[in-house]
Amino acid sequence: MSARAKPWPLENLRFAYHFLGVTYLALGLVMLGLEALSLVLRESPWGFLTGVAVGLGLGWGFYRLGDPRHEPGRAEALLSVALIWLLVPALGAIPFWVSGNMPYLDALFEATSGFTTTGATALSDFSQLGYSLFFWRSLMQWFGRVGFLVLVVALLAHLAVAGRQLFFTESTGVQKEPFTPRLRTAAQSILKVYAALTLAAALCYWIAGIPPFEAICNALTTLPAGGFSPNPRSFEQYSPLAQWFGTLFMFLGGAGFVLQYKLFFTRDPSPS
Amino acid sequence: MKDVELRVYALIVLAFSSVLAVFLMTHHSQNMDYAWGDAIRHAFFNVTSILTTTGYASADFALWVPAA
Numbered sequence: 001m002s003a004r005a006k007p008w009p010l011e012n013l014r015f016a017y018h019f020l021g022v023t024y025l026a027l028g029l030v031m032l033g034l035e036a037l038s039l040v041l042r043e044s045p046w047g048f049l050t051g052v053a054v055g056l057g058l059g060w061g062f063y064r065l066g067d068p069r070h071e072p073g074r075a076e077a078l079l080s081v082a083l084i085w086l087l088v089p090a091l092g093a094i095p096f097w098v099s100g101n102m103p104y105l106d107a108l109f110e111a112t113s114g115f116t117t118t119g120a121t122a123l124s125d126f127s128q129l130g131y132s133l134f135f136w137r138s139l140m141q142w143f144g145r146v147g148f149l150v151l152v153v154a155l156l157a158h159l160a161v162a163g164r165q166l167f168f169t170e171s172t173g174v175q176k177e178p179f180t181p182r183l184r185t186a187a188q189s190i191l192k193v194y195a196a197l198t199l200a201a202a203l204c205y206w207i208a209g210i211p212p213f214e215a216i217c218n219a220l221t222t223l224p225a226g227g228f229s230p231n232p233r234s235f236e237q238y239s240p241l242a243q244w245f246g247t248l249f250m251f252l253g254g255a256g257f258v259l260q261y262k263l264f265f266t267r268d269p270s271p272s
Numbered sequence: 273m274k275d276v277e278l279r280v281y282a283l284i285v286l287a288f289s290s291v292l293a294v295f296l297m298t299h300h301s302q303n304m305d306y307a308w309g310d311a312i313r314h315a316f317f318n319v320t321s322i323l324t325t326t327g328y329a330s331a332d333f334a335l336w337v338p339a340a
Contacts, residue, residue: 119327227327234329240313243330247317251285254324259275 016080018066021059023084027091028055030139034095034132043130047099055091081151088147089115092140101128114140115147119227126232131213134230138217141226142198149190149257189261196264198223201249208242222246223253289319296336 028051035048072080089111096107106122113120114137123129129137202219206212214230221228229235235243252260293315296306306314317330 117325119325222326222328225324225326227321227325229328235317236330238330240309243313243317246328246330247313247320250320250324250326250328251282253326254320255278255281256275259278 013076013079014065014067014070015072016066016076016083017062018068018070019080020083020087021061021063021066023088024055024059024091025063026059027088028052028059030143031055031095031136034136034139037135038099038130038132041131043132044099047095047097048132048136050098051091051094054094058091084147084151085116092136095133095136096129099130100133110137111140114226114228115144117141117144117148117224117226119221121228126230134217135213137228138220138226138230141224141228142220144226145224146191146194149194150187186258189265190257193257193261193264194223197249197252197260201245204245204249205238205242208245209239210242218246219249222249225250225253285316285320285323288323289316292319 031048031051035045035052038045038048089108092115093104093107093111096102096110097104100107102110102122109120109122112118113122119141198219201222202216205215205218210218217228217230218235220226231237235246238246289312293312296311296315297308314331317328318333320326321328321330
Protein backbone atom coordinates (compact mmCIF):
# COMPACT_ATOMS: atom_id res chain seq x y z
CA MET A 1 0.00 0.00 0.00
CA SER A 2 1.54 3.34 0.95
CA ALA A 3 5.29 3.82 0.87
CA ARG A 4 7.41 3.08 3.90
CA ALA A 5 7.96 6.78 4.57
CA LYS A 6 6.51 7.76 7.93
CA PRO A 7 6.73 11.51 8.38
CA TRP A 8 5.35 11.56 11.89
CA PRO A 9 3.98 8.55 13.76
CA LEU A 10 0.78 10.24 14.80
CA GLU A 11 0.05 11.25 11.24
CA ASN A 12 -0.16 7.62 10.30
CA LEU A 13 -2.95 6.72 12.68
CA ARG A 14 -5.82 8.45 10.94
CA PHE A 15 -7.88 5.28 10.81
CA ALA A 16 -7.35 4.60 14.53
CA TYR A 17 -8.47 8.17 15.35
CA HIS A 18 -11.55 7.81 13.22
CA PHE A 19 -12.45 4.45 14.74
CA LEU A 20 -11.93 5.73 18.26
CA GLY A 21 -13.83 8.94 17.52
CA VAL A 22 -16.87 7.12 16.15
CA THR A 23 -16.87 4.72 19.12
CA TYR A 24 -16.65 7.53 21.68
CA LEU A 25 -19.36 9.53 19.93
CA ALA A 26 -21.64 6.47 19.90
CA LEU A 27 -21.02 5.79 23.59
CA GLY A 28 -21.58 9.46 24.35
CA LEU A 29 -24.97 9.27 22.67
CA VAL A 30 -25.91 6.10 24.58
CA MET A 31 -24.97 7.82 27.83
CA LEU A 32 -27.11 10.78 26.79
CA GLY A 33 -30.05 8.38 26.78
CA LEU A 34 -29.06 7.10 30.21
CA GLU A 35 -28.72 10.69 31.38
CA ALA A 36 -32.38 11.15 30.45
CA LEU A 37 -33.23 7.94 32.35
CA SER A 38 -31.40 9.12 35.47
CA LEU A 39 -33.24 12.45 35.29
CA VAL A 40 -36.61 10.72 34.94
CA LEU A 41 -35.81 8.46 37.91
CA ARG A 42 -34.47 11.44 39.88
CA GLU A 43 -31.10 9.77 40.40
CA SER A 44 -27.75 11.54 40.41
CA PRO A 45 -27.38 12.94 36.87
CA TRP A 46 -23.74 14.05 37.17
CA GLY A 47 -22.11 10.73 36.35
CA PHE A 48 -23.74 10.29 32.97
CA LEU A 49 -23.44 14.02 32.30
CA THR A 50 -19.67 13.81 32.78
CA GLY A 51 -19.60 10.69 30.63
CA VAL A 52 -21.56 12.42 27.86
CA ALA A 53 -19.28 15.46 27.99
CA VAL A 54 -16.07 13.42 27.88
CA GLY A 55 -17.41 10.96 25.31
CA LEU A 56 -18.78 13.53 22.90
CA GLY A 57 -15.89 15.97 23.50
CA LEU A 58 -13.03 13.54 23.00
CA GLY A 59 -15.01 11.65 20.36
CA TRP A 60 -15.48 14.80 18.32
CA GLY A 61 -11.76 15.64 18.69
CA PHE A 62 -10.64 12.19 17.55
CA TYR A 63 -13.21 12.24 14.77
CA ARG A 64 -11.81 15.51 13.46
CA LEU A 65 -8.26 14.12 13.57
CA GLY A 66 -9.23 10.88 11.86
CA ASP A 67 -9.85 10.03 8.26
CA PRO A 68 -12.05 7.09 7.27
CA ARG A 69 -10.44 6.94 3.81
CA HIS A 70 -7.06 6.23 5.34
CA GLU A 71 -6.30 2.58 4.65
CA PRO A 72 -4.88 1.07 7.86
CA GLY A 73 -2.02 -1.35 7.75
CA ARG A 74 -2.08 -4.49 9.83
CA ALA A 75 -0.24 -2.82 12.72
CA GLU A 76 -2.61 0.13 12.82
CA ALA A 77 -5.68 -2.12 12.67
CA LEU A 78 -4.43 -4.15 15.62
CA LEU A 79 -3.41 -1.02 17.52
CA SER A 80 -6.91 0.42 17.01
CA VAL A 81 -8.46 -2.67 18.53
CA ALA A 82 -6.09 -2.62 21.51
CA LEU A 83 -6.74 1.08 22.10
CA ILE A 84 -10.51 0.56 21.95
CA TRP A 85 -10.39 -2.11 24.66
CA LEU A 86 -8.35 0.19 26.89
CA LEU A 87 -10.17 3.45 26.27
CA VAL A 88 -13.80 2.28 26.14
CA PRO A 89 -13.79 0.98 29.76
CA ALA A 90 -12.00 4.18 30.78
CA LEU A 91 -15.02 6.12 29.48
CA GLY A 92 -17.59 3.62 30.71
CA ALA A 93 -16.22 3.85 34.25
CA ILE A 94 -16.97 7.55 34.62
CA PRO A 95 -20.65 7.27 35.69
CA PHE A 96 -19.81 4.75 38.43
CA TRP A 97 -17.01 6.98 39.64
CA VAL A 98 -19.00 10.21 39.72
CA SER A 99 -22.49 8.96 40.64
CA GLY A 100 -21.90 5.50 42.07
CA ASN A 101 -19.81 6.44 45.06
CA MET A 102 -16.88 4.32 43.85
CA PRO A 103 -13.17 5.18 43.59
CA TYR A 104 -12.09 5.53 39.94
CA LEU A 105 -10.02 2.34 40.13
CA ASP A 106 -13.03 0.31 41.33
CA ALA A 107 -15.15 1.91 38.62
CA LEU A 108 -12.54 1.07 36.00
CA PHE A 109 -12.44 -2.52 37.26
CA GLU A 110 -16.22 -2.73 36.99
CA ALA A 111 -16.27 -1.24 33.49
CA THR A 112 -13.42 -3.40 32.19
CA SER A 113 -15.10 -6.46 33.67
CA GLY A 114 -18.30 -5.33 31.97
CA PHE A 115 -17.07 -4.56 28.47
CA THR A 116 -14.95 -7.70 28.34
CA THR A 117 -18.02 -9.65 29.66
CA THR A 118 -15.86 -11.07 32.43
CA GLY A 119 -18.46 -10.53 35.11
CA ALA A 120 -16.27 -9.98 38.16
CA THR A 121 -17.51 -7.14 40.31
CA ALA A 122 -15.97 -4.57 42.61
CA LEU A 123 -19.36 -3.93 44.22
CA SER A 124 -19.86 -5.04 47.78
CA ASP A 125 -22.95 -3.00 48.60
CA PHE A 126 -25.57 -3.29 45.87
CA SER A 127 -27.61 -0.42 47.27
CA GLN A 128 -24.96 2.11 46.35
CA LEU A 129 -26.02 2.14 42.69
CA GLY A 130 -29.30 3.44 41.32
CA TYR A 131 -31.40 1.89 38.57
CA SER A 132 -29.71 3.85 35.80
CA LEU A 133 -26.25 2.68 36.88
CA PHE A 134 -27.37 -0.95 37.10
CA PHE A 135 -28.86 -0.63 33.64
CA TRP A 136 -25.58 0.82 32.32
CA ARG A 137 -23.69 -1.99 34.04
CA SER A 138 -25.73 -4.61 32.17
CA LEU A 139 -25.66 -2.65 28.93
CA MET A 140 -21.84 -2.60 29.03
CA GLN A 141 -21.75 -6.39 28.85
CA TRP A 142 -24.27 -6.43 26.03
CA PHE A 143 -22.25 -3.90 24.02
CA GLY A 144 -19.03 -5.66 24.96
CA ARG A 145 -20.13 -8.83 23.26
CA VAL A 146 -21.50 -6.96 20.23
CA GLY A 147 -18.26 -5.04 19.95
CA PHE A 148 -16.26 -8.21 20.24
CA LEU A 149 -18.30 -10.01 17.58
CA VAL A 150 -18.22 -7.09 15.18
CA LEU A 151 -14.52 -6.51 15.76
CA VAL A 152 -13.72 -10.12 15.02
CA VAL A 153 -15.76 -10.09 11.84
CA ALA A 154 -14.46 -6.69 10.73
CA LEU A 155 -10.86 -7.49 11.57
CA LEU A 156 -11.01 -10.81 9.78
CA ALA A 157 -12.61 -9.08 6.82
CA HIS A 158 -10.01 -6.38 6.85
CA LEU A 159 -7.07 -8.73 7.06
CA ALA A 160 -8.63 -10.95 4.44
CA VAL A 161 -9.08 -7.97 2.16
CA ALA A 162 -5.51 -6.88 2.78
CA GLY A 163 -4.36 -10.39 1.96
CA ARG A 164 -6.39 -10.40 -1.20
CA GLN A 165 -4.91 -7.09 -2.24
CA LEU A 166 -1.43 -8.43 -1.69
CA PHE A 167 -2.41 -11.34 -3.85
CA PHE A 168 -3.85 -9.19 -6.62
CA THR A 169 -1.38 -6.33 -6.36
CA GLU A 170 -0.83 -6.13 -10.06
CA SER A 171 -4.34 -6.83 -11.23
CA THR A 172 -6.76 -4.03 -11.93
CA GLY A 173 -10.39 -3.65 -11.02
CA VAL A 174 -10.24 -5.10 -7.50
CA GLN A 175 -12.43 -2.95 -5.32
CA LYS A 176 -11.26 -1.78 -1.93
CA GLU A 177 -14.13 -2.63 0.35
CA PRO A 178 -14.02 -2.72 4.12
CA PHE A 179 -16.54 -5.53 4.21
CA THR A 180 -17.14 -8.18 1.67
CA PRO A 181 -20.90 -8.65 1.19
CA ARG A 182 -20.70 -12.15 2.63
CA LEU A 183 -19.06 -11.04 5.86
CA ARG A 184 -21.43 -8.14 6.19
CA THR A 185 -24.32 -10.58 5.94
CA ALA A 186 -22.71 -12.81 8.54
CA ALA A 187 -22.29 -9.90 10.96
CA GLN A 188 -25.90 -8.82 10.42
CA SER A 189 -27.27 -12.29 10.97
CA ILE A 190 -25.25 -12.70 14.17
CA LEU A 191 -26.56 -9.40 15.53
CA LYS A 192 -30.12 -10.32 14.58
CA VAL A 193 -29.95 -13.59 16.52
CA TYR A 194 -28.29 -11.86 19.45
CA ALA A 195 -30.94 -9.15 19.68
CA ALA A 196 -33.83 -11.59 19.20
CA LEU A 197 -32.53 -13.93 21.90
CA THR A 198 -32.04 -11.04 24.32
CA LEU A 199 -35.62 -9.91 23.78
CA ALA A 200 -36.89 -13.47 24.21
CA ALA A 201 -34.87 -13.88 27.42
CA ALA A 202 -36.25 -10.67 28.89
CA LEU A 203 -39.82 -11.77 28.13
CA CYS A 204 -39.29 -15.27 29.53
CA TYR A 205 -37.72 -13.94 32.73
CA TRP A 206 -40.60 -11.55 33.16
CA ILE A 207 -43.17 -14.29 32.61
CA ALA A 208 -41.32 -16.43 35.15
CA GLY A 209 -41.86 -13.78 37.79
CA ILE A 210 -38.67 -11.71 37.78
CA PRO A 211 -39.47 -7.99 38.23
CA PRO A 212 -39.36 -6.18 34.84
CA PHE A 213 -36.26 -4.10 35.51
CA GLU A 214 -34.24 -7.07 36.75
CA ALA A 215 -35.59 -9.20 33.88
CA ILE A 216 -34.25 -6.73 31.32
CA CYS A 217 -30.88 -6.32 33.07
CA ASN A 218 -30.43 -10.06 33.47
CA ALA A 219 -31.38 -10.67 29.83
CA LEU A 220 -28.78 -8.12 28.73
CA THR A 221 -26.08 -10.05 30.58
CA THR A 222 -27.27 -13.63 29.95
CA LEU A 223 -26.74 -13.66 26.19
CA PRO A 224 -23.21 -12.18 26.25
CA ALA A 225 -22.38 -14.75 28.97
CA GLY A 226 -21.50 -11.79 31.13
CA GLY A 227 -23.16 -12.57 34.42
CA PHE A 228 -23.69 -9.14 35.98
CA SER A 229 -26.98 -9.24 37.84
CA PRO A 230 -28.66 -6.31 39.58
CA ASN A 231 -29.67 -8.73 42.30
CA PRO A 232 -26.89 -9.35 44.85
CA ARG A 233 -28.10 -12.94 45.24
CA SER A 234 -27.90 -13.49 41.47
CA PHE A 235 -30.54 -16.07 40.44
CA GLU A 236 -30.89 -17.58 43.89
CA GLN A 237 -34.17 -15.98 44.82
CA TYR A 238 -35.87 -16.29 41.46
CA SER A 239 -38.47 -18.94 40.75
CA PRO A 240 -37.43 -22.41 39.54
CA LEU A 241 -38.94 -21.61 36.14
CA ALA A 242 -36.79 -18.47 35.88
CA GLN A 243 -33.72 -20.53 36.69
CA TRP A 244 -34.60 -23.01 33.95
CA PHE A 245 -35.04 -20.14 31.51
CA GLY A 246 -31.66 -18.82 32.67
CA THR A 247 -30.10 -22.20 31.93
CA LEU A 248 -31.68 -22.27 28.48
CA PHE A 249 -30.54 -18.79 27.46
CA MET A 250 -27.06 -19.23 28.91
CA PHE A 251 -26.81 -22.37 26.80
CA LEU A 252 -28.01 -20.52 23.70
CA GLY A 253 -25.66 -17.62 24.42
CA GLY A 254 -22.77 -20.07 24.50
CA ALA A 255 -23.73 -21.84 21.28
CA GLY A 256 -22.77 -20.57 17.82
CA PHE A 257 -24.93 -17.66 16.65
CA VAL A 258 -24.47 -18.37 12.96
CA LEU A 259 -25.90 -21.83 13.49
CA GLN A 260 -28.87 -20.44 15.40
CA TYR A 261 -29.51 -17.93 12.64
CA LYS A 262 -29.90 -20.84 10.26
CA LEU A 263 -32.12 -22.62 12.75
CA PHE A 264 -34.46 -19.77 13.65
CA PHE A 265 -34.50 -17.48 10.62
CA THR A 266 -34.12 -19.74 7.64
CA ARG A 267 -35.78 -22.93 6.56
CA ASP A 268 -32.47 -24.67 6.12
CA PRO A 269 -31.07 -25.93 9.44
CA SER A 270 -28.27 -27.92 7.86
CA PRO A 271 -24.81 -26.60 8.76
CA SER A 272 -22.82 -25.27 5.84
CA MET B 273 -28.06 -31.81 15.68
CA LYS B 274 -25.71 -32.42 12.80
CA ASP B 275 -23.30 -29.71 13.86
CA VAL B 276 -20.34 -31.25 15.66
CA GLU B 277 -19.59 -28.22 17.82
CA LEU B 278 -23.16 -27.98 19.08
CA ARG B 279 -23.38 -31.70 19.70
CA VAL B 280 -20.18 -31.83 21.73
CA TYR B 281 -21.18 -28.69 23.65
CA ALA B 282 -24.59 -30.15 24.53
CA LEU B 283 -23.04 -33.46 25.51
CA ILE B 284 -20.54 -31.78 27.83
CA VAL B 285 -23.27 -29.76 29.56
CA LEU B 286 -25.44 -32.85 29.87
CA ALA B 287 -22.64 -35.03 31.22
CA PHE B 288 -21.33 -32.58 33.82
CA SER B 289 -24.85 -31.65 34.93
CA SER B 290 -25.86 -35.27 35.37
CA VAL B 291 -22.81 -36.01 37.49
CA LEU B 292 -23.40 -32.94 39.63
CA ALA B 293 -27.11 -33.71 39.96
CA VAL B 294 -26.46 -37.24 41.19
CA PHE B 295 -23.86 -35.88 43.56
CA LEU B 296 -26.19 -33.24 44.99
CA MET B 297 -28.88 -35.84 45.56
CA THR B 298 -26.69 -38.39 47.27
CA HIS B 299 -24.33 -36.22 49.28
CA HIS B 300 -26.35 -34.08 51.62
CA SER B 301 -24.23 -31.32 53.06
CA GLN B 302 -24.84 -28.90 55.90
CA ASN B 303 -28.58 -28.13 56.09
CA MET B 304 -28.92 -28.80 52.35
CA ASP B 305 -31.44 -31.38 51.35
CA TYR B 306 -32.20 -31.37 47.67
CA ALA B 307 -35.16 -33.15 46.15
CA TRP B 308 -34.81 -34.65 42.67
CA GLY B 309 -36.15 -31.64 40.84
CA ASP B 310 -34.12 -29.13 42.80
CA ALA B 311 -30.89 -31.08 42.41
CA ILE B 312 -31.32 -31.37 38.63
CA ARG B 313 -32.24 -27.70 38.30
CA HIS B 314 -29.30 -26.43 40.35
CA ALA B 315 -26.94 -28.81 38.58
CA PHE B 316 -27.95 -27.66 35.10
CA PHE B 317 -28.03 -24.00 36.04
CA ASN B 318 -24.62 -23.90 37.65
CA VAL B 319 -22.88 -26.12 35.12
CA THR B 320 -24.20 -24.04 32.22
CA SER B 321 -23.35 -20.83 34.02
CA ILE B 322 -19.79 -21.89 34.64
CA LEU B 323 -19.18 -23.55 31.26
CA THR B 324 -20.33 -20.51 29.31
CA THR B 325 -18.36 -18.22 31.67
CA THR B 326 -21.59 -16.41 32.52
CA GLY B 327 -21.14 -16.61 36.27
CA TYR B 328 -24.71 -16.55 37.54
CA ALA B 329 -25.48 -18.63 40.62
CA SER B 330 -28.78 -20.21 41.62
CA ALA B 331 -27.67 -21.41 45.04
CA ASP B 332 -24.98 -20.71 47.55
CA PHE B 333 -22.53 -23.34 46.33
CA ALA B 334 -20.10 -22.48 49.11
CA LEU B 335 -22.37 -24.67 51.25
CA TRP B 336 -22.05 -27.73 49.01
CA VAL B 337 -19.64 -30.49 49.91
CA PRO B 338 -16.18 -29.80 48.46
CA ALA B 339 -16.36 -32.53 45.82
CA ALA B 340 -19.46 -30.96 44.29
